[in-house]
Amino acid sequence: MSDALFQATLIGFVSSEKHNYAFTSCLTRVYNAHNFIRDICVFKYRLMMALAWLVVPFVCLQRIMTGKDSFATFKARFGFGQGRSANARLIWLHAASLGEFNTLELLLPALSEKFSTYDLLITVSNKLAFERAKNLASGRVHVEIAPLDFSSVINRFLARWQPSCMITIENEVYPNRIFKAAQQALPIIFVNARMSAKSFATWQKNPRLAQQVFSRISYCFAQDQNAFERFSALGVSRERLNMLGNLKQFQEAVPVDHPDLQAVQGVFPYDKTLCVASTHKGEDQIVLDAFARAKKTRPDLKMILVPRHPNRSAEIAALIAAHGFSYATRSRSELPDQADDIYLADTVGDMSLWYSAAATTFVAGSLVSVGGHTPYEPAVFGSAIIHGSQYSNFQAIYERLVENKGSLQADTGEDIAAAWVCLLEPAARSTQIEAAQATLFDSNDKDKMLDEITSKIEALL
Template identity: 40%
Template structure:
């Protein structure tokens, strides 16, 4: 495996740093609002010089961090000499990792991508390597790790065709980013090939590993489940999970048809971005339906058949309550969200045509008859009419068997820990020679 080069400066990279300078006033205002979280963002939180050799792992938020948990646990078990500092972009992600209560793991909000904040962070934690989850490729972060001669491992890397096309228009910046990557394992074959096309050498590309396939199934809050289960009959409840703009209208049209045929039908509507709740409330009214709002504590019921779930971190609860799940980001070209959560929760799966983020998994589910592809409101309505309780159970069981078979055949998190071991060994040897 060839060592990563220290990428040269490019006009695009300098332009990126100029944009960061222009964004500074906005970020300063955000820091003022965040208050106690400002020290994390400025790289000030943490020890002054880590006593235990530390690896830095970064994931954007809950989904990425949950998928990284098997890697974290295997790394801790295999390397008792190492500690981890985990960073993320959201308070909910920070709370998720803190709730795991794992030994030798600290969690912070990620420092902003300014050189001075990154160097403060590095001075405090002295990370020996950086593990990035999925698509968090921040230019200064990668550049600074490369400058310090520290390996960067990207796990579950994801790069859509649209994002790759944007990077191709900035070849200097793309070379700088790929030049800082020591090892990359993509989430899917398409992402792997797109990183290679951007210039990542073949000897730094590992096998395709979809980390979400190995993540433990999230557990719903038992008290919330007990309160809501009588109000949401599972066989009659549809979950629309992580929906995007352009998806709620056909989902609501399909559900309205189902509700007219079966007044006991219920819908849990979970937008990908909860800030869109007022916009979605208007769409619900336009569909001739009334709704309860989760953030207000409203209970769903016969007069309010739609529960607008405008909160974060409760997807395990919604999956547990729904016999059928439509996976969002798939009726519009967002690449589709994970089928693993509804499968693990025993929910029958519906999805649209845009599933590039999990193309191989959805293809296997469709071949097995474990998931139902739909193209719009009419298909959704037909699927809902056909999915009674017994059919939901049958398809959910098929999905669980299909995913278990995929997991058994695929390389897993241990492959990534092996790669990190090799990178750390090479880095230690270089430090010894330099010393």
């Protein structure tokens, strides 16, 4: 069970209407009489976190057996990491996964320069981001797996590192982490903050808990107007909010030089290949139907299919076989040959290879109620974008892309096939890519934006 799953379970409990009324009333009387519980929702959250300890041994074993954690990383999740800083000045930076870590990398040089007398602690939530982050470790930069949101774990973590402030990149709002940081009077800052409609709706079901959590945020740089309004509605006062814009607009493509990329490009022509990025259950059938339709008129087309969760590989392979397509599977150390139609790229951490290998990308997570995935990464690699209509995680930017003709929206196999065939025309594809990059990327205000962020952090320290 992941840190995020713990939070989802607990917030679900808080929002339930099936609580025993007498139990709640009793606790409320204790609160009124003894000033023991400041807020009943906060107490229930902490109670559920305490109950979650009952499943911890099983979760530990499962994650270690499946390779999602090692013994060392699991120790760190419970606050028993080995890292320490001799510097009394330490800035804690949290980036949940690779997407958030990519944003952090844009901010890190400015932070390092502005706060040259501080050490920097980077925490991440998953193993892949941890492997990337370790490359930044140095005398001043420390890297560790993020602590789970148990009160005792956060206490251990804070006692060991003693940070001067806590900065969260984009998302992951954990109540105990915020409560404990606030108790120590640490500035709590969110940078490039975003919040999906789904997360917002969940927090709205728990207004008292939300108020306790979000009112403790010292400052929030929202990446768009939707995030600004949602953080405000949940308890961040508007004078502590700034709709600064999205740091991802300053991303630059890092040239990819990998033998597997060269091997794929040797048999999958760039302009005839579609990358289907980060599919979720229910989407593979639709994109395979689109592929079958497109191949009726263009039998030379190829597809790189990248599932969001590699453990779905066997299920997807069965769908591919049912359509009669020939394919190779990356997790089996296979590379495609000339006869293959599809490369099932069922590994993690390789998206830059596949964006580089395909002239067009279908950004998945947008055909089902997941909320979509970022359009910045395919665009920065110069891949034209197709997506579905369910993009609430990045609503503002997708709306701008569609309005500026920087992407094509398609929700059915027939429409996806038609969009792809349209983008096979070099002029149409080039025009769309230029529109997407003009919409998404603007380096003119980079220094100004970074200076505004670092200056506010400096003022709060």
